[in-house]
Amino acid sequence: MSSVKRSRSRALVRARKRSRQASVRDDATTQGERAGAWTSTASHRTPDAPSTSTAIALPRTSAPWFSRTLDARRETAFERYYKHQGIVSENEWETFLKSLRTPLPVTFRMNRMKSRREDVREALSAAKEFLENARELRDDRGRVISPPTRLPWCDGWQLGTDKITLKFTRDNPTLRAIQRWLVKYNNTGVLTRQAVDSMVPAAILQVQSHHRVLDMCASPGSKTTQALEALNMDAVDGIVSGCVVANDINPVRCYYLVRRCAALGNATANLMVTTHQAQWYPNVNVPLETEAPVESGGRYPEGSYDRIICDVPCSGDGTLRKNPQIWSEWRPEFAMGLHKLQLRIAQRGAALLKVGGYMVYSTCSFNPVENEAVVAELIKRCGGALEIVDASDRVPELLRRPGVSKWTVMTMAEENVVEYPTYEDSQSESVPIGLKRKFAKSMWPPVIQGGGSRMGALGKRIKSTSSIPLERCMRLVPHLQDMGGFFAVLLKKIAPIPGPKATGSPTEKVDKTYNRQPPNHVYAKVSSELIDRLANEFGLDAGFKKTIAPNLFARSSKDRSIVYIADGVKKHCIESRGAERMKCVWSGVKIWERSERDDFYMLTQDGMHMIKSHISRRKIELPRSELKVVLETLGREVRLEQLSRESRKVISAFSPGSLVVSLKGGNEGLALPIVVNYTANGALKLIWRFRKGLEQAPKAKIRALLSGLE
Template identity: 30%
Template sequence: MPLKPKRKPFSPRKSDVDVNPQNIETHLSQFIKFYKGINLVSEEEWPHFIESLLNELPVTFSISQRHRRCNEINDGKGGSLSESDVLSQFLKNQVLPKLKGVELEDGSSVQMSAIPWYPKHLAWKTNIPLQALMSNEKLRPLKSFILGEKRYAFLFRQEIVNMIPPLLVDIQPHHKILELRAGAGYHSSQILEQIYSNPKKMPEGFLVANVHEKSYTKTHYRWNTGTNVLFTHHSEESFPDLYLSQERDADCKVLYDRVFLDGVSSNDGTMRTNLKMRTNWSIVQAQKNHAELKKQLRRGLELLELNGQLVYFTRSMNPLENEAVVAALIDEAPGSLQLLDVKSRLPSFHVRAGMTSWKVMSQGLVFYDTYDSAPAWFQKENEKSLFAPTNASMYNLDRCVRILPHDNDTGALFVAVISKFGSLPWQKAEDGAGEVKMETEDKAEEKQTEEEKKKQKYNHPIRCDVNVCVAEIEWTTEITDEKLNSTETVNCSTYDLAPMKVSKSCWTPTMKQMMTQEKEPGFTEITDSNPDWQAVKKQYDIRKFDPTPYLLKFVEEEKSTLYYFFSQNVKNLLLHNPKIFKSSGKFAGGMLFIKSTPASRPELVLWGATAILPFINKWLIPVPKADLVLLLQDKELPFSKLSDKTRKALEALGAQDGTVYFHCEAKSKNADPPCSILLQREKFSLFVKPSFGFYIDSVENHLLRLCGITPDEDSEDEMDIV
């Protein structure tokens, strides 16, 4: 029987090593031995597979359909185009013609095409490496377009395989959706685009994005805040239950129609972009991840509604993190889970079936076909579920989706779509579901005992000053006359208590915190009589619309007062699960208006103006394209440069300064510009200038593109690209 190796034969961990075809056998020896041993690809494919791992990925990107994450009444109104459609037209008409005849370093011509299976053909693939895009002056028009639109999430530069998971299931506006492990925000954006598919109606559904890794938090908040999205920060395997009301019963517990789980994996499918993976790959990592992935998938299935669908995916090629995890959970819930075949959703794209058999390699680089054939030390450290099931055909593992790097010139991806059509055996049934439960005296006493145990115990002697005060004096008078008759009189006098002084030496740490801390910021409901709302309502003459049932007020300590607009379900989740959303609640919803300081005037913000545009009757000025372009290009524009109609509308507002909105409405797809545009500016006595504030995006270049005008490319060359 083979003994456990004393030392794991890791490859050298040097991120600066240049892995190339000449030394790949040395630096990726474990990788090659394992994937050849499990027959990941055929012998004929192997050279192409290995070569693809060392090639730089080409630039790919997608245009966002719903940037503001709210209902945009004017998006596509009257046959006009949406912003995403106009941006796509700009790319085709203004950018692509400038790339004709441009050659890359290898002598090939630049190639760009829309991805056929992506909705509305808004995703694009190229044959341009990122380094070439950034350094080749002839590619500057495309570089400026990508950098400028990416900055404010009108465009996402992402790998093709990263676009796939949200497209493998049907998402409707009424669906409740959970991203159990949300990554950089791309998938959240795609999910929200489908939730907001009807711009004229507030969707009932919502997305809960669990951003466990703090490095992604700000990205999520910047890209995806809106009326129907919430953020949480919890571990995947212990994600808490959420409730839509104060009652904590089964009827109010949230179960999700769709669950997305981006599993924690070794990520060897990202080797083309993650250069460290080429020298740090180890078989041990996947074996360690297996147990963790099962916990995450198990929790995701518990939160899934009956007949709901869970999308489990990883950027790993290793079956120990993929098919083995899926098979283990199906085995734990026989008759309740089923894999769905979703390959038809990716037409003209090369996908592979899931693996049905594989071997497991130990850290000593020895293969074992079954758990029983492995030595005792290996069985002790690893789970039986690492191995392929003997009756693999019963699990339909071939319905999983595998994408390898050399198939479509992409990274690698594994996806499994699981449908839940029965209860899970490990979940305890809800006792008396739908019935009113009465607490017995025994249970009440037991509960009281538990609460007593939770009370803080004093482990150190304390000193306190005791004030003894007389509060009441009572006396009895007994009188006996000559005939020995006795009478009793009772008299009572009361006194006010003297002020009590509690010494600070009596305070526990908890008491000190309660005595000194200010009230934490949080959400509160408002009514139509709220003075800030009434001021905004009067300022903009808002009629026939009362947003207060959907508004919550968030007061920051000694800072601004923010008013957020929510869908009803998201509002209920925030109010009835305050501890869960304590650290992220402020970033939920869409900001409608803000009061910067207690003494300042509340102001409507651009996001809010977009959401309630049809109901605004003042400080909203219709403008032609010519005026709009002037407003975008001039940082301080005098009234005199604008058309007579626009100038008179500004002068009619009087001497009062304030935020004014200019609206260029498109009434057909042949209008110029072909989509409606709303622009925020600050009005002064004789001129207007851009608004400033932490909640305001400078999107002038984006709006110029919507007008068909190429902005100054120099202004966008300094931006970062990720």
């Protein structure tokens, strides 16, 4: 491309950006004018405008939206709304705002799985000087960086600096080193970078190895990995009886979720990733066919999961510290537009939960309309089937505030707060029809009279209670523990959800995207002929055919890749009576993948470690010097002529395919053996598959092996 064309392209990009920004400003102005047209005639209370606040100091960032600035002379809609909402007391309001105006510190948690304990020890040892013996540090602007803080309840750490300062530091070698350390061990699954507040749902669920866990809205996957690690905490070779099912409505985000979880290695044998609308998530106890008989539970069949993470889509204003554009974009209507969806997702989660099981409902929002209002309505609609659990003893070190029992439903008009004392006020003639539709009766605080009973939504008489203990909910506010804003509540299902009696056919609704057709993403058992072929080639013993072979699946009739899926996932997501209803995206540990070029099945590195105790053929030993040559030529061929005569003789006796390679004389505590492919043109080639973004994992393992061979 010529320099003239490049200049023209850059000018067009700049012009488009200016046009988009102007459009955003025009839309905002138009909405304000429309709101002003009805504010003066509305029958609602419009509180006096609060006094002007100090300027908002936004953190440094390289994000493209940072060109949008705030008027320092005016309070933002966020400040006006939440000051009237009273989510914190007046005497701590300025402290609350000051905390929100500072960048969020970097936090991470260490992997708790038994199989990674040695890696964790190595990682902590490498960072010991910074984490435990940190001296006073300063960033590039001369600001003091406080020492790291230990978070024992999640086995995590909180650093004294934000991600932008850490990523772009130039003058401080210690900060550069800790940034490289974080990248290295995050990519290898030894640690996970995750906000403190985001760690709460999985922590208070207390997942155990036999639990079936559902993460209803899982992307980007930090909570899923946390649950998967808890499931496999004491597992050997990633084999447990439970499973984790991670769901997201967007298939693209599902594959990002797959990448996050792939860093955990063989633990993914217990994971299934699905793509559904969370509010229509299928119950595997109900078959796909309409003719099948329904369970005695009627409208709500028996639940399928012991633990559910219900972290619903929300307005996200609790993430202001890492997403400062929210200051200028925030409107209370965002929360109102999500309330009904949040309630539907929470109801679906309650229906999928087993009696005696626990569900965490959570958002990264301060708004009671998205939080306590949803919880209160959920409790009422479930007719005594759910109770709020006081989870304070599960994370005693975590500072939090109780949930609120009183709040006000409000909107903004011409930068003023407009209150709606009752639902009827929101439906008056002075309110625009578009705004009326955003309101729901469930947004207002519950008013339940003590004693007696009331008629439920499904026609069943429900015993009324004096109050719903919303104070048991957790509200995390930034200034208490230098974190983001978050809301979480632990719910226990103590009885089946009441509903109409059973009929001759299932009454449960299904995902509208099915159109009554089975999903395309289906795992099929590998044929016995292929298993016999692989067993003969690698000398796999009877134990393999008994324990591993029944759990081998393929995604296509061509058997291009063969994966191992643990019993927990197999029974729940593949063999259960309603498994056809699940849209499976990805699961398991890949054991073999077919090489189209050389027409043999390549054994993967992770797969080899899962079946190595059963292998008796295609095993060789190389001397130290030759093994180093193979490791140093990752992805490139090593001609047999480069090896000793003895090694050439042993290798050439095999047909092309995968070889299990150990160190001659013993592996000396190294992470050996490894898989090396013997190609059709007479060479050795080390192939170490990885997903995009996880390049550091094989490189780190190879560096560790080379270091041990020195």
